[in-house]
Amino acid sequence: MFGLTAASGIMQTGLNAFMEFFPDKKGLATGIFYFFGATASFTVPIITGVLSDIDIRLAFGGDLAVGVLACLLVTVIAVSRGKKKNQQLNISK
Numbered sequence: 051m052f053g054l055t056a057a058s059g060i061m062q063t064g065l066n067a068f069m070e071f072f073p074d075k076k077g078l079a080t081g082i083f084y085f086f087g088a089t090a091s092f093t094v095p096i097i098t099g100v101l102s103d104i105d106i107r108l109a110f111g112g113d114l115a116v117g118v119l120a121c122l123l124v125t126v127i128a129v130s131r132g133k134k135k136n137q138q139l140n141i142s143k
Contacts, residue, residue, distance in 0.1 A: 061087060067127070 065083050072079045101108040 067131075070131070 065080060068083050069076050069079045098109045098112065101112055
């Protein structure tokens with residue numbers, strides 16, 4: 051459980067899900083995934099620092115907004131993956 055909840059476990063799980071969308075371009079998918087992860091690691095503290103200088107509620111509100119958007123995106127991806135897997139199962143029958 052600790053491995054899944056630690057940052058590297060979540061990153062690896064996300065990378066595996068991302069690579070399922072591009073199975074023939076796994077290297078490119080890995081590069082894009084970690085590029086945006088590194089960009090976020092650099093820019094998020096800067097953005098939240100600026101927001102907290104204005105008002106700390108802006109920083110927390112931004113965090114909440116990103117969390118809600120992430121949950122919505124994960125839900126959409128999970129639903130689309132479920133439909134895709136069901137279609138593959140129906141074709142193979």
